[in-house]
Amino acid sequence: MFLKLNPNFVTAIKPEDLQKKYQEQVKNFHHDLVNNKGPGSNFLGWVHYPNNDHREIMEKMERIVNQWHAKKIEEIVIIGMGGSYTGVKAILEMAIPNHNERKMHVHFMRSLSSCNLQTVLNQVKTKNWGIIVISKSGTTLESALAFKLARTALKNQFHHDYAWRIIAITDPHQGTLHDLCTKHQYTMLPIASDIGGRFSSITPVGLLPAMLCGVDVKQILQGAKAAYHDLIQHDAITQNSAVLYACYRHYLYKNLNLSIEVLISYEDNVEDTLLQHRQLFGESEGKNHDALFPTYSIFTTDLHSMGQLYQQGVRNFFETVITFKKPLADIIMTKSVFNDDDHLDYLTDKTVHEINYLACEATIAAHKSSGIEILKIELEEMSAYAFGYLYYWFCFATAISARLLQHNPFDQPGVETYKQNMFKLLGKK
Numbered sequence: 001m002f003l004k005l006n007p008n009f010v011t012a013i014k015p016e017d018l019q020k021k022y023q024e025q026v027k028n029f030h031h032d033l034v035n036n037k038g039p040g041s042n043f044l045g046w047v048h049y050p051n052n053d054h055r056e057i058m059e060k061m062e063r064i065v066n067q068w069h070a071k072k073i074e075e076i077v078i079i080g081m082g083g084s085y086t087g088v089k090a091i092l093e094m095a096i097p098n099h100n101e102r103k104m105h106v107h108f109m110r111s112l113s114s115c116n117l118q119t120v121l122n123q124v125k126t127k128n129w130g131i132i133v134i135s136k137s138g139t140t141l142e143s144a145l146a147f148k149l150a151r152t153a154l155k156n157q158f159h160h161d162y163a164w165r166i167i168a169i170t171d172p173h174q175g176t177l178h179d180l181c182t183k184h185q186y187t188m189l190p191i192a193s194d195i196g197g198r199f200s201s202i203t204p205v206g207l208l209p210a211m212l213c214g215v216d217v218k219q220i221l222q223g224a225k226a227a228y229h230d231l232i233q234h235d236a237i238t239q240n241s242a243v244l245y246a247c248y249r250h251y252l253y254k255n256l257n258l259s260i261e262v263l264i265s266y267e268d269n270v271e272d273t274l275l276q277h278r279q280l281f282g283e284s285e286g287k288n289h290d291a292l293f294p295t296y297s298i299f300t301t302d303l304h305s306m307g308q309l310y311q312q313g314v315r316n317f318f319e320t321v322i323t324f325k326k327p328l329a330d331i332i333m334t335k336s337v338f339n340d341d342d343h344l345d346y347l348t349d350k351t352v353h354e355i356n357y358l359a360c361e362a363t364i365a366a367h368k369s370s371g372i373e374i375l376k377i378e379l380e381e382m383s384a385y386a387f388g389y390l391y392y393w394f395c396f397a398t399a400i401s402a403r404l405l406q407h408n409p410f411d412q413p414g415v416e417t418y419k420q421n422m423f424k425l426l427g428k429k
Helices: 015-034 056-071 085-095 114-124 141-161 176-184 204-212 217-232 241-254 268-285 307-312 352-369 385-406 415-426
Strands: 003-009 075-078 105-109 129-134 166-170 187-190 260-266 293-298 317-326 375-383
Touching: 003 268, 003 385, 015 241, 015 385, 056 187, 056 204, 056 217, 075 141, 075 241, 085 105, 085 204, 085 268, 105 114, 105 141, 129 204, 141 187, 141 217, 141 260, 141 293, 166 176, 166 204, 176 187, 176 317, 187 204, 204 268, 204 293, 217 241, 217 268, 241 375, 241 385, 260 268, 268 293, 307 352, 317 352, 352 375, 375 385
Parallel strands: 075 105, 075 129, 129 166, 166 187, 260 293, 260 317, 317 375
Antiparallel strands: 003 375
16 A cells, blocks of 8 residues: 555554444444435535546647647646645645746735736746636635736736636636636636545646646646545544544544644645645534544744744644655765765765654653654655655545544535625625
8 A cells, every 4th residue: 555554653553443432323423424315515626526538628738738838838826725725836846946946937916915916926027827726716815816816917918918817716507717727818717616626736736837847747646646546445443544544633633632633744845735735624623612632743844933932742643644655856875075074974875864763752751751652654665656645644634533533524614704804804795
């Protein structure tokens, strides 16, 4: 199996005991997922999505990519909030972390920060650029406002040659953005009505920008499909690593009162994938004042800022560490050409990846000795395929984990409160 959940650093309970405690519950939840049942069943389109026939949508995306490359588009402005942009960033950073190797430069308009919005507009105003706007309805204020600014700038720069430079990924049948596209003849790609934003990264939402930048998106879909087959066929806790992970999260929260999960990676370019985890679990579980608080750290960097707190701070958290056996790139340490004046020749012939993961082992041992419960998610490699597998695995684990808390994993009613207050202050009728 491409991904392994290693629970050997958890002392509180063994997998076989978790199975006795949770098996009947999760068997029912697994059955619901596979058969489009349970709370939020109208948002389960993501479950079988990796196994769908993607030829038609792939051909449409390929036509867009060929057109943009033929027209020598240099820069993409991506407009979207939450799951509408985190997946794009996560894919690009995991698959092509070297920005100079990407076929296009990517800019994100993802907030109401005037500094961010003006900076992006300034960066592209003399370039050959286009827009990808991602919004199911087109009514999210942040995205709508950014799109208004960006398409105005695009039209002012390119005049009658601007419309083909806009791609909207939106509801294919209705909504404000759909209607704008129909009126102005902007190209549209679909966001399926039964797939929520945070579960949409392996749809055109994430795949089109990735394809434009040179990522082999078929590898992403193959990775997701492999995870799909691994997770769909088994409902037994000890045979389904995503279900096992969900059960460990629930047990550590409810039985040990560990209310925070710190997701940890030793790879800088995986940070946006950690952000996806935070959104998936935070938005799916953060209900009824009963949820784990998901956060993350990048080691070894954060060991020099948060390491003291992790080692000797309050024991209200557990750690989940993600490791990659094979890196995207590596460096072999050689003997010093400065007569070992830095005293690092003892590292000769070791790779930097090896050194990094020896630091990982040392940190796990140190944290374990101070009483921290630690789970490990071990992947074979870092790649587009790995992203597809890990992302689908996270989605599946999220759905089971939220059900264990008796939440609907697929709604987010709490975010409406700030929107209502904001529109009231803005004077919207």
